[in-house]
Amino acid sequence: MLKNYFKIAIAVLKRRKFFTFISLFGISLTLTILIVLTAFLDVLTSPAYPDVNRSKELFINRIVLKSNKENYTSQSPASFYFVNNFVSKMKTPEKIAIHTGRNTTNAYQNNKKMEVELMHTNVSFWEVYQFEFVEGKAFNAQDLENAAQVAVISADTRSKYFGEGALALGKYVEANNIKYRVIGVVKSAPATMIYANSDIYLPYTLAKSGLKGTSLMGEYMVTLLARSTADLPLIKEEYSQLLKKVPHPEKNQEILLSYPDSYLESFTREIFGKGEGSGKDRFFLMIGIFVFLFMLLPTINLVNINVSRIMERSSEIGVRKAFGASSSTLVGQFIVENMILTILGGILGVLLSLLVIFVLNSSNLISHMNLTINLTVLGYSLLACLVFGLMSGVYPAWRMSKLNVVTALKANN
Amino acid sequence: MIQLKNIEKVYRTDTVETQALNNISLQVEKGEFLSIMGPSGCGKSTLLNLMGLLDAPSKGDVIIDSQQTLQLNDRKLAHFRNSKIGFIFQSYHLINDLQVVDNVELPLLYRNSSAKERRTLALEALEKVGLSNRVKHFPTQLSGGQKQRVAIARAIVGKPEIILADEPTGNLDSAMGNEIMNILLELNRIDGTTIVMVTHDPNMAQRTHRLLRLFDGSQVQ
Incomplete structure (x- = not known):
């Protein structure tokens, strides 16, 4: 079943080259920016030369x-x-x-x-x-x-x-x-x-x-x-x-x-702190909102592309339903297809990030800064991919699964 | 095998109400080959869609293999269609992104069968319709007659008891049409498959066991 979905997904991606390009571009660019930003954040907050004792330090600024x-x-x-x-x-x-x-x-x-x-x-x-x-x-x-x-x-x-x-x-x-x-x-x-x-x-x-x-x-x-x-x-x-x-x-x-304060708090207190609070929670909330909004735009774009793409495949949807696919099976299929697209975008995003980080490191934009993609960043990126895939796939898949078989079969005639 | 009782089908839009089928009662016996004829828009395809559980009637009962179908939910309907019914459409409805053999395997994807089993059954079905040499082709590389034979292979791969064919020869020339008709007759005769076929062609209809005529949504005889 998954092999079949994979075949279909790749065939559809190949057939609609422009849409595929736009989708992959949106996903990989968003991920690249997120990965590079988190790498920056990582460099800013992780212990590194010469401040190797950071986890045992408190700062009064x-x-x-x-x-x-x-x-x-x-x-x-x-x-x-x-x-x-x-x-x-x-x-x-x-x-x-x-x-x-x-x-x-x-x-x-x-x-x-x-x-x-x-x-x-x-x-x-x-x-x-x-x-x-x-x-x-x-x-x-x-x-x-x-x-x-x-x-x-x-x-x-x-x-x-x-x-x-x-x-x-x-x-x-x-x-x-x-x-x-x-x-x-x-x-x-x-x-x-x-x-x-x-x-x-x-x-x-x-x-x-x-x-x-x-x-x-x-x-x-x-x-x-x-x-x-x-x-x-x-x-x-x-x-x-x-x-x-x-x-x-x-x-x-x-x-x-x-x-x-801890190193991060010493900054967040200055920017977001109120009263006795260090502002760290507000800082993470702001980051969360930023990342969500940042991902929302390409997601909406992907939802639109997916809806139009899925409607083009109404004949296939009709046939699958006629031959025994239930609505939930079809939702599963289209989400899997979308995940394949977003994972491809994710892989591209990671490669692109490696390139951007290499360029940033070798350009010495910020002296002696060494950005790296660490495992945490990679993990979060893959998670972002997953969320991306689900966010942009669920709604179109749900709309498609509600399609009436007879209407679906007539649509492409 | 198929029993329709007092079927009515009404299509409603905001302003117009169209009566597509009017008080149709019909019984199709197991192993029967029934053809349905009538002018365009008389409700032939609607009737076939109701038999195939692709659509629900506004009134009346659809009983298939002694099972009342109106109460079945989406999942159960899907399962019921998968195990009992095969469809053949006038415009084939093959998935162009998949090879012939993958198209034929499609109904088996929704069953608990292994990849190997699916492949064996699909190749058997393709052999039955004489397309063993086109297994790896894509639908766009085939002629109309070949496409319809793939569609038949897809319809029979799951060994359904019923085949519903909506103008299967409508897009084909008479020679091709005859070929397709021969395959259907053979399926009916050898395998005992119950077939209901909508057609415009009286010559094709003549070769079936029984003919049902529709006019303006009602049975003529």
């Missing part, structure tokens, strides 16, 4: 101060004062990385201006993030304490600044009109590593501002590394207790909010 009357809210990364006097005193985390966001500044080499990004970090930053040193090593506690004018640079920056293939150890980079001695060169982190990617890393004691004062708002972020994932709730609890002890006496700043 901002604090919020609100008034009791809810008419005043201000938020920003935390101040050095907050991070140094409170967060770094936490007991549960194994390590606490402190760093600023990336600040763009100018660097000069042989009178040639180039833009570089600076990040100020503490020593633990180099223990939490597992950078691979191609030259030298990271700065140590003594360098930090002495505010030594030293820098760790990325391999990309080394090539840009000193030339392709040149070594940088012991040489000086000039940024913001200050010369820093290069003591380490790390393999560049992908640009998608928001909390770890920079061109030049400096000890935070070299920061020109932000180290003094007792304001809670500043430009520092924290990565808390737990000993094990079981410790993550404990860290959250300790942090929430810690917040209660932080003084914030200013008017209109009666409420202090801040959360140690």
Whole structure:
């Protein structure tokens, strides 16, 4: 029976080349976009160099101060004062990385201006993030304490600044009109590593501002590394207790909010978060709605094509019914045919995705990003195919099965 | 074998009501070859469709092989047609995307028979209609007479007790028509298949056991 359906399906696909092309094009393009987007999402959220400990990490990327009357809210990364006097005193985390966001500044080499990004970090930053040193090593506690004018640079920056293939150890980079001695060169982190990617890393004691004062708002972020994932709730609890002890006496700043979030939550809270919610559920809901709407268009198109195609085959439907096919058998047949089409589209979609991902990876559109189709993505794609096939096949098949035999047989006469 | 009791068939649209069949009662015996004649639009095909359970009457009973059929649901009707009835149509209604042998196998797909069994029966049926040498052809590669022979093979492959033929020779020249008629007569004579055939051709009708004439939806004799 299935072999017969398969024969018919292939014959029909071959006969209606244009419709087949349109259908396959719609399915494979939609799937390609979905696969590439999920691969992007995968790269953004999965642990990868240099953030290999991500599943054991919590991120504090901002604090919020609100008034009791809810008419005043201000938020920003935390101040050095907050991070140094409170967060770094936490007991549960194994390590606490402190760093600023990336600040763009100018660097000069042989009178040639180039833009570089600076990040100020503490020593633990180099223990939490597992950078691979191609030259030298990271700065140590003594360098930090002495505010030594030293820098760790990325391999990309080394090539840009000193030339392709040149070594940088012991040489000086000039940024913001200050010369820093290069003591380490790390393999560049992908640009998608928001909390770890920079061109030049400096000890935070070299920061020109932000180290003094007792304001809670500043430009520092924290990565808390737990000993094990079981410790993550404990860290959250300790942090929430810690917040209660932080003084914030200013008017209109009666409420202090801040959360140690997982990597994904640290973004979703900023975009979708409301109150105490991390916004992760809303994020997945939005993605779900987006994917559904995105798939709906080609599905409707496929439904239309299928309806017209099935009506063209009314003679066949009439004959099959006359010779003993029940309506449900016919629905089964047409769904199987549609599944064959969508699976073909799916295979094409996967091949197309591999091509797109290869092109994206080799074009270095986002530096050092390596997109891959992993098994999860492939699984979801196949699931999407199945949903596609069912969504676009069920309605036409149902309409066709309701066709009266006599009318069906007359239609093509 | 086939019993129609006080059959009426009315087609209704929003504005028009057409009486296609009017109080038809009829009995076709097992092994009988009945032909139905009448002018175009007199209800011949409608009557045949009712006998084949492809359509339901507006009034009256259709009893086949002692089974009252009006209460049967879609699945049971499909099963009933599959096991008892074979159809032959004027315009063949072969599936052009399938090879001759696959077309002939079609009724067996809806039974619990293995692929091997289906193939054997289909080849037997094709041999019976003299088309063993066209097994792998597609319908578009065949002449009208050959197509109708494939359609007959399809109708007989499941060894049904009844064959309903709607103008089986209508699209063929007289020589081809005669050939088809000979096959049907042989099926009736040798296998004892009950055949009801709608025809316009009095010569064909003459060769059957009994003739039923219809005029404006009513039996003439």
